Amino acid sequence: MFFNSLAFAVFLPIVFFLYWFVFNKTKSTQNALLIIASYYFYSCWDWRFLFLLVFSTFLDYYTGIQIEKGKSENSRKFWFWLSILVNLGFLGIFKYYNFFAVSFSQLLSSVGLKASPILLEVILPVGISFYTFHGLSYVIDIYYKRIKAEYNFVDYSLFVSYFPLLVAGPIERATHLLPQVKVKREFNFQTAKEGVYQIIWGLVKKVIIADTCATYANAIFDNYTSMNSFSLILGAIYFAFQIYGDFSGYSDIALGVSKLFGLDLLRNFNYPYFSRDIAEFWRRWHISLSSWFRDYLYIPLGGSKGGLWMKIRNTFIIFLVSGFWHGANWTYVVWGFINAVYFLPLLLSNSNRNNMGEIQLKFNFDSLKILLSILYTFSLTCLAWVFFRAKTISDAVQYLKRIITSKNFSFQYLDNERYSYEMLLLIVIFVLVEWNNRKKVEPISGRMSTVKAVLAIMAIMAFGTFSDYKEFIYFQF
Numbered sequence: 001m002f003f004n005s006l007a008f009a010v011f012l013p014i015v016f017f018l019y020w021f022v023f024n025k026t027k028s029t030q031n032a033l034l035i036i037a038s039y040y041f042y043s044c045w046d047w048r049f050l051f052l053l054v055f056s057t058f059l060d061y062y063t064g065i066q067i068e069k070g071k072s073e074n075s076r077k078f079w080f081w082l083s084i085l086v087n088l089g090f091l092g093i094f095k096y097y098n099f100f101a102v103s104f105s106q107l108l109s110s111v112g113l114k115a116s117p118i119l120l121e122v123i124l125p126v127g128i129s130f131y132t133f134h135g136l137s138y139v140i141d142i143y144y145k146r147i148k149a150e151y152n153f154v155d156y157s158l159f160v161s162y163f164p165l166l167v168a169g170p171i172e173r174a175t176h177l178l179p180q181v182k183v184k185r186e187f188n189f190q191t192a193k194e195g196v197y198q199i200i201w202g203l204v205k206k207v208i209i210a211d212t213c214a215t216y217a218n219a220i221f222d223n224y225t226s227m228n229s230f231s232l233i234l235g236a237i238y239f240a241f242q243i244y245g246d247f248s249g250y251s252d253i254a255l256g257v258s259k260l261f262g263l264d265l266l267r268n269f270n271y272p273y274f275s276r277d278i279a280e281f282w283r284r285w286h287i288s289l290s291s292w293f294r295d296y297l298y299i300p301l302g303g304s305k306g307g308l309w310m311k312i313r314n315t316f317i318i319f320l321v322s323g324f325w326h327g328a329n330w331t332y333v334v335w336g337f338i339n340a341v342y343f344l345p346l347l348l349s350n351s352n353r354n355n356m357g358e359i360q361l362k363f364n365f366d367s368l369k370i371l372l373s374i375l376y377t378f379s380l381t382c383l384a385w386v387f388f389r390a391k392t393i394s395d396a397v398q399y400l401k402r403i404i405t406s407k408n409f410s411f412q413y414l415d416n417e418r419y420s421y422e423m424l425l426l427i428v429i430f431v432l433v434e435w436n437n438r439k440k441v442e443p444i445s446g447r448m449s450t451v452k453a454v455l456a457i458m459a460i461m462a463f464g465t466f467s468d469y470k471e472f473i474y475f476q477f
Helices: 006-021 027-043 047-069 073-110 128-143 153-161 174-181 189-221 229-260 278-284 287-298 308-326 330-348 365-389 393-406 412-416 420-436 449-463
Strands: none
Touching: 006 027, 006 229, 027 047, 027 153, 047 073, 047 128, 047 153, 073 128, 128 153, 128 174, 128 287, 153 174, 189 229, 189 420, 189 449, 229 365, 229 393, 229 420, 278 287, 278 330, 278 365, 287 308, 308 330, 330 365, 330 393, 365 393
C-alpha cells in the first residue's frame, strides 16, 4: 500500500475515524488500533514478512529488558550483542548476502578461479533498513543507560511498527516517539489541519515533481550513449529533483499523517538544495539517518576529536557505511566515497560548521557569493547523484565522461521530447516556491491556505491519479 494510492486514500480515513471516535477511550485502545492498522499496512506488501517484523520487535523488546535487568556487565553485554548481531544478521541475509556472494565470485574469477555462488531467491522485505535501525538505537540507548527499557509491549511495538514511518522513515528515536505513545492523545483541529496540508504538499512533491522528473531522467539515463552534453547535464538535474521530490515528499506525507493521530515525527528534510556547502547539505538531507550515523557510529569511533588520521578514517567510514546502507551495489559505495571526499576539506579546515544559520540575502557582493556557493554545492550533489542513479560504476563513469567528450550543448533532448521546456519551467517554479517557504515547516500555511490547498489538489489530479501511482524510491532501501 502506497501513500499515493487509492487503497491508502480509503485506508487512512477509516483508521482516522476509528481512532478518534471508536478507540479513543484510553491510550491503550488508541495504540492497539494503530498497531493493527500498521500490521495490516505492512502486510499489504507481503504478509509473510510481517513475521519478521514481529520477531524483530519482540527481540529488541526482550533484550532491552534483559540488558536493563542484567546484574553483571557480562550479562548486559551478552543480551546487547545478541540483539545487535541478530538484527544485523537479518539485514545482511536479506539485503546483502547475494551482493557479497556475487562480488566474491567475481573476485575469484578475476584471478582465474571458478566459483558458482549459491544465491538466495528472496525479495527484500520492505522497510527492513528502517525498522532495524529503530530497534538498534533503542537497544544501544538502553545499554549506555540513556533511556529505560520499555516494559509495555504494545507501546514498544507501536514505536517500531507505526505505519507512517514503517517503510521509509524517518528513523525515529525512542527518546522522541516512545513518550508520545505512552500518553493518551487528544484531538487538536489545528494540528490535524496542518497535517492535511503537509500531506497535500508531500503529494505535490511526489506526483507533480518526482514522478514527472522521473520520466525525463529515465529516458536520458537509459539512453545516455546517444545523448549530448547538455542533455546529460539535464538528466542529472532531473534525477536530483526526482529523488528529492520523491523522498522528501514521502517524509512530508508521513509527518502529515502522523499529525492526524496526534503524534509528532522527526523532521527529515530542511530544504537541502539551498545548502552552502556539503556539510550543510548533510545536516539538511535525510536528517534522521545522518544524525543516526553521527550518534551511533561517528561519535563512538572518536568523531573529530582524535588526530588527523582518525578524523579522515571516521569521515570515510560514516559516508561509506551510509552509502552501503542505501543498497547492495557498488554504485552506492562510490556515492558515499564521493561525498566523503567532498566533506573532508571542510573537516580538515574546521569549516564544516560555518554555515549553521539561516540564509539572508541582500543586494550586495556577499549575497552573490552565497548564491554561487549554493549553485556549486548543488552541482557537486548532482555529480554524485549520477553514481546513485546509474546501474553500474561503469555506466556512471561513461555518463560523466560523455558530458566532457561530447562537447555538444545544443537543446537535443529538449527539442525531441514533448513538454521539455514546460518541465524546466515547472522545476524553476518549484525552486522559487521552496525558496519562499524555506523558513516554514508546512509550506501550505498562513494566508489563503485553503485556496492554496485546493489549487494543489487540482494540480495533483491534473498530473496523476490514485489509480496510476508510482512506487517511492526509498522503498527499495
